[in-house]
Amino acid sequence: MNPISEFVVGPGYLARGFNLLTERSLRRYVIVPIAVNVILIAALISLLGWQVNDWLNTWLAGLPGWLAWLENVLWWIVMVLFALAFCYFFTVIANLIASPFNGMLSARVERLATGRAPESGMNLAGEMWDGLAGELRRLRYYASRALVLALISLLLLFIPLANLAIAPLWFVFGAFMLAFEYLDQPMANRGMVFDDKMQHLYARGWRHLGFGSAVTLATAIPLANLIVMPAAVIGATLLYIETEGPASTTTPTVHNAP
Numbered sequence: 192m193n194p195i196s197e198f199v200v201g202p203g204y205l206a207r208g209f210n211l212l213t214e215r216s217l218r219r220y221v222i223v224p225i226a227v228n229v230i231l232i233a234a235l236i237s238l239l240g241w242q243v244n245d246w247l248n249t250w251l252a253g254l255p256g257w258l259a260w261l262e263n264v265l266w267w268i269v270m271v272l273f274a275l276a277f278c279y280f281f282t283v284i285a286n287l288i289a290s291p292f293n294g295m296l297s298a299r300v301e302r303l304a305t306g307r308a309p310e311s312g313m314n315l316a317g318e319m320w321d322g323l324a325g326e327l328r329r330l331r332y333y334a335s336r337a338l339v340l341a342l343i344s345l346l347l348l349f350i351p352l353a354n355l356a357i358a359p360l361w362f363v364f365g366a367f368m369l370a371f372e373y374l375d376q377p378m379a380n381r382g383m384v385f386d387d388k389m390q391h392l393y394a395r396g397w398r399h400l401g402f403g404s405a406v407t408l409a410t411a412i413p414l415a416n417l418i419v420m421p422a423a424v425i426g427a428t429l430l431y432i433e434t435e436g437p438a439s440t441t442t443p444t445v446h447n448a449p
Contacts (some may be wrong), residue, residue: 192312192434194397201370201401202428205419208426216303220296221421224289228417231285268348271358275365279411281375282372285420287326293424295385297376300428328385329375333368363400364408367392368401369410373427395434402430 212221286293290391302308344357371392378388392399 197395197397198401198404199404201398202405204402204426204430205405205423206426207429208422208424211300211425214303214423217296217421217425218297220299221418222291223292224285224296224421224424225276225418227285227289228420231281232397236445258329268354270274272361274411275358275361275407278407279365279368282369282406282410282420283326283330283415286372289420290326293376293420294380294425296383296421297428298370298380299378300425301377301432304429305431310378329368329371363406364401366407367396367400368403369406369423370399370427373402373406373423374399374431377428391431391435398430398434402426 211217290355298308340360344360347353347357371388375388378391385389406419406423409422410416
């Protein structure tokens, strides 16, 4: 498939994740991630959400006169970057808290789809430690690339028209990292090491970018962001097993309660 065809396939997996949220056998694994989302979103909005615009206006008011022409551009760039940062860091924190439950949800989805549960070869304590170590390594990977992108953004900021590329660059970067965040669940359930995970991500990069883009946009939508985490875990699991998993993989049949 060409890059465009690969990209447009990705969002469909998130849609399938939302459709399976009401599957009876998954409900008990979905409740905790949703509860974590509700609590975190309420806390973050209480702490930051209502003050962002005031902070931004205060900061822009302090710009020197020779940068006045940048004010409108900066306002939009900073607002978009703040929204992307909120989506990514909210997801990282929520996944870190709900990681054991997300891992169980992913394993349950795979059993539903293939009839077989993944095997990591580790005991529960080992899986929990591996999950924490993996999260820290992902954060280190993210931070190093984010620093490079921040330097590039700083250079582009003072170049007319080119500075309009800053927000799209951060969107693409954040979308890929969110794809990594959720695809890590089915990969970790197999005991994959970090380098193998990265190899898988880049092998179908456009498809994963499409999935991550859909997750990023859904996370920014009020109410939808309350249930996006379990939907993304389900979608990422289906994405992984249908891309890399056994040939016998099938789409799970939904059996909703009457």
